[in-house]
Amino acid sequence: MATTLPDTDIIEAKPAATKPTGTKPATTKYVYFFGGGKADGNGKMKDVLGGKGAGLAEMTNAGLPVPPGFTIQTEACREYMRLNAVSRDVDRQMEESLAKLESLQGQKLGKGENPLLVSVRSGAKFSMPGMMDTILNLGLNDQSVEALAKRSSNPRFAYDSYRRLIQMFGNVVLDIEKSVFDEIFNAKKRQKKTKFDTGLDAKALQEVIAEYKKAVKKHAKRDFPQEPQEQLVMARDAVFRSWQNDRAKTYRRINNIDDMLGTAVNVQAMVFGNLGDTSGTGVGFTRNPATGAKEFYGEFLLNAQGEDVVSGVRTPVPIVELEKIMPDVYNQLRDITTRLEKHYKDMQDFEFTIQDRKLYMLQTRNGKRTGLAAVRVAIEMVDEGLITKEEAIFRLDPNQVVDFYVARLDETDVRPADILTSKGLPASPGAVVGQIVFTADEAVEKAGHGAEKNLVILVRAETTPEDIHGMEVAVGILTSQGGMTSHAAVVTRGMGKSCVAGAGEIAVDERAEEMRARGQVFKAGDWITIDGSTGRVLRGKRNLLPPDPENLAKLEHFMSWAEPFRTLGVRANADIPRDAKKAREFGAEGIGLCRTEHMFFAQDRIPHMRAMILANNEKDRRAALKKLLPMQRDDFKGLFEAMEGLPVTIRLLDPPLHEFLPKREQLMVDIASLPSASPKQKKDLVKEYKEYGAKSAGDLKKILSALLARVEELHEFNPMLGLRGCRLGIAYPEITEMQARAIFEAVVAVDKQGIKTHAEVMIPLISTVKEMANQGAIVRRVAEEVFKEKGRHVHYLVGTMIELPRACLVAGEIAKEAEFFSFGTNDLTQTTFGFSRDDVNKVLTTYLSEGILKQDPFAAIDQEGVGELVRIGIERGRKTRPKLEVGICGEHGGEPSSVEFCHRVKMDYVSCSPFRVLTARLAAAQAAASEKLQIDAGRTK
Ligand code: PEP
Numbered sequence: 001m002a003t004t005l006p007d008t009d010i011i012e013a014k015p016a017a018t019k020p021t022g023t024k025p026a027t028t029k030y031v032y033f034f035g036g037g038k039a040d041g042n043g044k045m046k047d048v049l050g051g052k053g054a055g056l057a058e059m060t061n062a063g064l065p066v067p068p069g070f071t072i073q074t075e076a077c078r079e080y081m082r083l084n085a086v087s088r089d090v091d092r093q094m095e096e097s098l099a100k101l102e103s104l105q106g107q108k109l110g111k112g113e114n115p116l117l118v119s120v121r122s123g124a125k126f127s128m129p130g131m132m133d134t135i136l137n138l139g140l141n142d143q144s145v146e147a148l149a150k151r152s153s154n155p156r157f158a159y160d161s162y163r164r165l166i167q168m169f170g171n172v173v174l175d176i177e178k179s180v181f182d183e184i185f186n187a188k189k190r191q192k193k194t195k196f197d198t199g200l201d202a203k204a205l206q207e208v209i210a211e212y213k214k215a216v217k218k219h220a221k222r223d224f225p226q227e228p229q230e231q232l233v234m235a236r237d238a239v240f241r242s243w244q245n246d247r248a249k250t251y252r253r254i255n256n257i258d259d260m261l262g263t264a265v266n267v268q269a270m271v272f273g274n275l276g277d278t279s280g281t282g283v284g285f286t287r288n289p290a291t292g293a294k295e296f297y298g299e300f301l302l303n304a305q306g307e308d309v310v311s312g313v314r315t316p317v318p319i320v321e322l323e324k325i326m327p328d329v330y331n332q333l334r335d336i337t338t339r340l341e342k343h344y345k346d347m348q349d350f351e352f353t354i355q356d357r358k359l360y361m362l363q364t365r366n367g368k369r370t371g372l373a374a375v376r377v378a379i380e381m382v383d384e385g386l387i388t389k390e391e392a393i394f395r396l397d398p399n400q401v402v403d404f405y406v407a408r409l410d411e412t413d414v415r416p417a418d419i420l421t422s423k424g425l426p427a428s429p430g431a432v433v434g435q436i437v438f439t440a441d442e443a444v445e446k447a448g449h450g451a452e453k454n455l456v457i458l459v460r461a462e463t464t465p466e467d468i469h470g471m472e473v474a475v476g477i478l479t480s481q482g483g484m485t486s487h488a489a490v491v492t493r494g495m496g497k498s499c500v501a502g503a504g505e506i507a508v509d510e511r512a513e514e515m516r517a518r519g520q521v522f523k524a525g526d527w528i529t530i531d532g533s534t535g536r537v538l539r540g541k542r543n544l545l546p547p548d549p550e551n552l553a554k555l556e557h558f559m560s561w562a563e564p565f566r567t568l569g570v571r572a573n574a575d576i577p578r579d580a581k582k583a584r585e586f587g588a589e590g591i592g593l594c595r596t597e598h599m600f601f602a603q604d605r606i607p608h609m610r611a612m613i614l615a616n617n618e619k620d621r622r623a624a625l626k627k628l629l630p631m632q633r634d635d636f637k638g639l640f641e642a643m644e645g646l647p648v649t650i651r652l653l654d655p656p657l658h659e660f661l662p663k664r665e666q667l668m669v670d671i672a673s674l675p676s677a678s679p680k681q682k683k684d685l686v687k688e689y690k691e692y693g694a695k696s697a698g699d700l701k702k703i704l705s706a707l708l709a710r711v712e713e714l715h716e717f718n719p720m721l722g723l724r725g726c727r728l729g730i731a732y733p734e735i736t737e738m739q740a741r742a743i744f745e746a747v748v749a750v751d752k753q754g755i756k757t758h759a760e761v762m763i764p765l766i767s768t769v770k771e772m773a774n775q776g777a778i779v780r781r782v783a784e785e786v787f788k789e790k791g792r793h794v795h796y797l798v799g800t801m802i803e804l805p806r807a808c809l810v811a812g813e814i815a816k817e818a819e820f821f822s823f824g825t826n827d828l829t830q831t832t833f834g835f836s837r838d839d840v841n842k843v844l845t846t847y848l849s850e851g852i853l854k855q856d857p858f859a860a861i862d863q864e865g866v867g868e869l870v871r872i873g874i875e876r877g878r879k880t881r882p883k884l885e886v887g888i889c890g891e892h893g894g895e896p897s898s899v900e901f902c903h904r905v906k907m908d909y910v911s912c913s914p915f916r917v918l919t920a921r922l923a924a925a926q927a928a929a930s931e932k933l934q935i936d937a938g939r940t941k
């Protein structure tokens with residue numbers, strides 16, 4: 001078979017293929033035909049035809065062996081979403097295309113001696129593996145199945161195809177639970193004493209069909225439709241509806257795909273991989289999607305259809321085996337896929353079917369890959385002259401940078417007795433430790449949201465798209481079935497999450513909530529370690545080690561292409577010298593936020609901090625602060641030394657004071673139980689309240705009552721909106737004085753050592769210019785005092801965090817007093833939405849599933865609302881002070897879409913946690929490069 005795919009660019013999209021939504025004249029082209037070496041569409045029309053449809057059109061135009069068919073474009077899906085039905089034009093054009101297909105094939109849909117059967121598949125612009133629905137063998141009914149049996153001389157094949165249709169149609173179109181069919185099928189296997197589907201003969205399958213039809217009647221209250229045209233219309237609409245199913249919505253949310261895009265529907269003549277041992281079906285990649293190595297990579301199954309390979313029902317065979325079984329087909333497949341990769345200039349993920357030794361291509365698309373693979377493929381494709389360096393820099397999703405930093409198993413902690421299996425598939429790299437959960441819902445429940453996440457590993461026989469919400473929160477996935485292209489493998493790779501798949505030596509009983517391995521039984525909550533880089537599963541919590549330096553070197557090389565484009569600075573949020581050093585290793589250009597309260601929580605400081613809070617007069621307070629001063633000074637010295645002249649932004653004390661004291665309720669309980677406490681209990685209480693001056697049981701009553709009185713005094717109903725931030729420094733100016741003194745004494749000491757400093761003192765939670773003026777004056781006065789005492793003057797800045805909506809609105813005023821702004825988007829999000837940042841998860845889960853919010857606004861900046869305030873703040877601030885330095889230090893500073901936003905609104909820098917510095921650097925570089933090169937930063941999705 002000649003493959004004539006040109007090695008040139010894809011032909012231009014045909015103009016005026018669609019009209020914008022709204023004004024839609026009768027001439028809208030809804031249906032695009034492909035077949036006979038020619039297609040109405042082409043590879044560039046992903047918006048219209050979806051990724052699959054565009055790929056099929058492109059391959060057809062290139063003369064590749066693609067079964068003919070037609071694509072109903074995405075506009076029809078959008079219409080269906082709006083009106084719950086498609087227009088008459090869609091039906092009419094579909095009928096015309098079906099007639100064309102029938103005449104090309106010399107067959108009629110579900111009719112005659114040689115009936116035409118079709119597949120009906122979804123296909124959106126961005127690939128959403130397994131999230132939407134597919135129906136195969138459509139056109140079969142009680143008559144055509146007999147014709148197929150006769151024609152193929154293979155009744156078993158015909159009945160197997162029919163039972164699959166009823167099963168898929170029943171589930172997808174008629175909404176009958178999959179388990180209804182599974183139970184019938186499994187019962188039949190048990191009855192016939194066979195483990196595999198292939199063990200059921202034609203007669204047994206006929207019996208299955210009869211029972212399936214009964215089940216349809218019972219559950220759907222109608223017969224399985226015998227009319228092929230009716231089947232087609234119903235299947236098409238069901239695929240459109242599947243765009244809106246829960247798992248598809250969740251997938252779009254996680255991957256930031258627009259809900260309004262809709263899916264196309266591909267109707268294509270069936271080819272059969274289940275015609276016997278000269279037929280088969282498979283999937284593959286032109287390069288290894290886990291490592292990026294240039295090797296032909298994939299899996300197939302003989303005598304199998306569609307989903308069998310990826311569903312994990314049977315464990316597939318490596319594609320190299322095909323070379324032994326059918327060398328011609330193997331070589332043709334290699335040839336075609338190599339050409340496809342050259343043509344698309346990217347690693348391809350393809351699907352094929354072999355019908356009686358004849359190869360058909362069913363799909364090609366840019367393959368999903370790990371971060372490690374993305375970088376290796378990009379670098380090697382530049383070396384091969386396939387893409388330019390400018391194109392290469394968009395080939396890594398900034399979020400995938402973490403793949404380079406995933407942990408490895410510490411081999412010295414791997415004892416043979418702990419290994420439950422070493423034969424799992426290394427589906428997605430990284431070693432993780434976590435507690436077993438057996439269902440996705442349990443994963444969500446146990447893992448929780450936010451920073452305080454519990455580590456859970458989702459253990460399943462195999463995952464399905466319905467598990468997506470559990471996979472999202474788990475740290476790793478372990479499956480006992482399925483291959484390297486199984487659902488679990490593909491999805492976790494995309495998520496950059498550790499996965500061991502197909503660990504056959506582990507038996508998972510999801511119903512009994514049990515995992516058995518090497519004669520041991522594991523229950524939910526037990527700890528295990530999985531290593532997605534090698535495929536091992538171990539019991540207990542094993543030690544993990546940091547990542548491989550060789551891969552890091554590759555990443556550095558890749559970054560050297562991206563970095564020159566970057567204009568946005570990247571700083572790190574770091575409170576201690578160790579984190580500051582780590583941040584510099586990742587390329588941070590300063591510290592954008594040092595939260596000084598973290599320094600007070602240290603063991604040796606908290607007693608002084610508490611003494612300071614408990615003091616009820618200024619003198620006592622100053623005495624306690626004096627003890628804290630040298631400690632703070634040393635902290636700051638360490639930071640300035642580590643940063644060697646790079647900016648260090650130090651935020652003055654922010655949290656409410658009661659955070660440093662015992663809980664009010666606990667104190668009440670302790671006071672109430674004191675009279676009846678045993679000597680041992682009293683001893684424990686003395687120990688607990690030692691830091692507050694308790695030396696013996698006799699002190700307890702007085703100390704606890706005094707403590708409670710102070711805690712009550714400080715008690716606030718809304719501490720997040722209470723005495724915190726600059727309000728604290730205004731109420732107790734001696735705190736600001738102490739911190740300013742510690743900063744400037746450190747500055748002078750480091751300067752004296754010959755190390756440059758660049759201190760930026762930041763006042764938190766400002767909402768009026770007078771607050772800023774008040775605190776700024778203290779800082780500047782203390783600076784002058786210290787400089788005078790020490791005989792040395794060093795440059796510094798005083799600025800503010802902008803984290804309240806009012807501050808954004810009066811930014812012009814505030815900028816009169818502040819030399820820099822740093823947007824505290826955590827608090828700004830909290831106060832703009834009125835969501836408590838610590839409790840939001842209770843609301844968020846519902847809001848996300850209801851589609852009220854598309855993303856967690858505490859993770860990705862809400863550009864419409866919070867972002868608008870940021871824009872206003874920058875504009876007004878710079879109007880007053882054109883050179884005003886502007887950054888961001890909320891959690892958003894390390895999230896790619898937020899970084900891109902910060903670039904657009906012309907901030908000077910973003911600041912994020914040290915481990916996200918590289919992600920931010922790449923995101924910032926891509927934002928600048930896409931602007932400069934006028935490239936739509938359309939990375940592989
Ligand atoms: C913020 O509010 O965005 C911020 C960085 O401060 P914190 O998280 O410490 O409140």
Ligand code: MG
Pocket residue numbers: 803824826827
């Ligand atoms: Mg804040």
